[in-house]
Amino acid sequence: MLKGKKVVIFDMDGTLIDSVGIWNEIDIELIKQISSVKIDFNELNRIQEIRDGKLKEYSKCKDAYLEYCGYLKEKYKSNLTKQEIHDLRYKIAEDFLKYKIDYKENAENLIKKLKDDGYILAIASTTKGKNMEIYKNENKNIKNKADINQYFSLILLKEDVRELKPNPEVYLKVLDLLNVQPEECLIFEDSLIGVQAANASGIDVAVIYDKYSDGNRKEINRLCQYHFDNYIDVIKYILIQKAKEIRKGIIEAVYQAQSGHPGGSLSIADILTVLYFHEMHINPQNPKWEERDRFVLSKGHCAPALYATLANRGFFDVEDLKTFRHIDSYLQGHPDRKHIPGVDMTTGSLGQGLSAANGMAIAAKLDHKSYRVYCVLGDGEIEEGQIWEAAMTANKYHLDNLCVIVDNNQLQIDGKIEEVMSPYPVDEKFKSFGFEIIKIDGHDIQEIINAFEVARNIKGKPTCIIASTIKGKGVSFMENQVGWHGKAPNEEQYKQAMQELSK
Ligand SMILES: Cc1ncc(C[n+]2csc(CCOP(=O)(O)OP(=O)(O)O)c2C)c(N)n1
Numbered sequence: 001m002l003k004g005k006k007v008v009i010f011d012m013d014g015t016l017i018d019s020v021g022i023w024n025e026i027d028i029e030l031i032k033q034i035s036s037v038k039i040d041f042n043e044l045n046r047i048q049e050i051r052d053g054k055l056k057e058y059s060k061c062k063d064a065y066l067e068y069c070g071y072l073k074e075k076y077k078s079n080l081t082k083q084e085i086h087d088l089r090y091k092i093a094e095d096f097l098k099y100k101i102d103y104k105e106n107a108e109n110l111i112k113k114l115k116d117d118g119y120i121l122a123i124a125s126t127t128k129g130k131n132m133e134i135y136k137n138e139n140k141n142i143k144n145k146a147d148i149n150q151y152f153s154l155i156l157l158k159e160d161v162r163e164l165k166p167n168p169e170v171y172l173k174v175l176d177l178l179n180v181q182p183e184e185c186l187i188f189e190d191s192l193i194g195v196q197a198a199n200a201s202g203i204d205v206a207v208i209y210d211k212y213s214d215g216n217r218k219e220i221n222r223l224c225q226y227h228f229d230n231y232i233d234v235i236k237y238i239l240i241q242k243a244k245e246i247r248k249g250i251i252e253a254v255y256q257a258q259s260g261h262p263g264g265s266l267s268i269a270d271i272l273t274v275l276y277f278h279e280m281h282i283n284p285q286n287p288k289w290e291e292r293d294r295f296v297l298s299k300g301h302c303a304p305a306l307y308a309t310l311a312n313r314g315f316f317d318v319e320d321l322k323t324f325r326h327i328d329s330y331l332q333g334h335p336d337r338k339h340i341p342g343v344d345m346t347t348g349s350l351g352q353g354l355s356a357a358n359g360m361a362i363a364a365k366l367d368h369k370s371y372r373v374y375c376v377l378g379d380g381e382i383e384e385g386q387i388w389e390a391a392m393t394a395n396k397y398h399l400d401n402l403c404v405i406v407d408n409n410q411l412q413i414d415g416k417i418e419e420v421m422s423p424y425p426v427d428e429k430f431k432s433f434g435f436e437i438i439k440i441d442g443h444d445i446q447e448i449i450n451a452f453e454v455a456r457n458i459k460g461k462p463t464c465i466i467a468s469t470i471k472g473k474g475v476s477f478m479e480n481q482v483g484w485h486g487k488a489p490n491e492e493q494y495k496q497a498m499q500e501l502s503k
Pocket residue numbers: 261263264265267299301302348349350351377378379380381382407409411412413471485
């Protein structure tokens with residue numbers, strides 16, 4: 001969906017904000033204030049339908065909204081003139097626009113993610129300039145979540161075009177002003193007319209269904225390639241695509257090196273994707289930013305997963321993954337904090353990472369810093385005794401800023417963990433060491449997102465997320481095969497793996 005795109009364009013009303021719902025509320029408030037008769041509240045539930053019908057009826061008039069206010073005057077036997085009702089409507093609206101309007105749930109998270117990823121963001125809408133001024137400068141809900149002035153490079157409104165959607169003028173103007181081709185853009189829309197306008201401009205369109213456009217779903221589906229019910233589904237979709245890129249990076253690195261550990265790298269690809277592209281506060285331009293969240297890959301042999309994630313997140317060039325394990329490359333077989341931007345701890349000797357993560361979490365507490373520390377352990381790795389000394393320590397110091405993730409793929413270097421030296425029951429063990437336990441499917445992006453959110457809100461003790469995973473996940477012939485713990489694919493296997501991950 002975003003491949004090859006430079007610019008992401010948003011419609012405003014209905015797409016970024018629930019404006020229809022707000023105008024319904026405004027009209028109900030207006031009627032309460034002007035009516036001199038008993039109000040039929042059942043009818044008010046149909047206010048949107050009534051308003052749309054009247055606006056259609058008055059569409060040839062000079063000001064359809066003024067006529068609609070005339071209709072309200074007659075219907076509710078108001079003493080005010082229709083102009084006074086019109087003015088009152090806007091006065092009520094002003095408060096709603098300032099205090100009630102808000103981004104739709106998670107819209108701001110998508111905006112931030114896209115901006116972080118380097119996309120140019122634009123608004124191309126039929127919203128009135130006067131309302132947009134309020135959203136931009138006075139509405140605190142919007143300002144606090146994602147300030148429009150800061151995130152959007154170009155804003156086109158009703159006054160900027162002669163013809164409204166479904167005429168594509170507003171989108172064509174974006175192409176012109178930003179000097180880009182239609183195939184370099186993606187539009188987020190909510191309505192049939194918006195989708196039609198996008199189609200007519202030759203730009204790909206993704207729809208975020210709005211409950212008010214339900215009647216047109218079939219037609220919208222026919223006209224556009226990508227459909228979502230809400231913003232979290234868009235975010236999930238983007239994360240799933242990212243995880244595929246990261247898996248491809250893992251295969252590329254291990255293939256080019258003809259050595260390394262693909263199995264355990266593929267099993268943590270989804271977890272690292274959510275951490276680096278959704279959960280953690282980091283800055284690829286400033287890898288040593290003091291306030292950043294920290295990450296320790298205690299099972300350091302899965303460096304290909306960490307490198308592919310850091311590269312895709314912008315810490316270094318994705319092309320460099322091809323130098324993995326090569327002589328003179330900075331990307332050696334195990335993570336090295338001295339030489340690789342974004343690596344917080346040197347690891348590879350199993351069992352030690354949690355102790356280092358404890359140190360970072362204790363340092364944050366001593367320095368009164370709010371950063372969090374994430375530590376990924378292998379399920380074979382937790383057979384090491386030092387892990388349990390560290391678990392005891394995390395509990396003693398109430399490290400609620402520490403989140404441990406056990407990659408429970410059930411295999412280690414040469415067999416099933418329960419046959420080599422069973423650490424089960426892993427949940428009961430960490431629980432008895434004072435941890436809060438969260439169990440998830442480590443390949444379900446939504447469950448991973450939720451688990452980190454829950455962990456962030458647990459106070460007074462550390463959290464352990466036990467992620468049920470599949471070693472080799474994503475490459476059919478590697479899945480659940482202990483033989484792919486530390487082996488590189490040959491050319492044929494490499495091609496097949498890349499093909500499977502490109503689907
Ligand atoms: C202290 C130490 N002992 C042995 C090894 C060799 N080794 C590398 S990976 C591995 C198995 C790890 O299994 P697990 O933690 O389950 O990793 P995953 O399945 O995620 O690859 C072993 C024994 C090592 N790196 N460090």
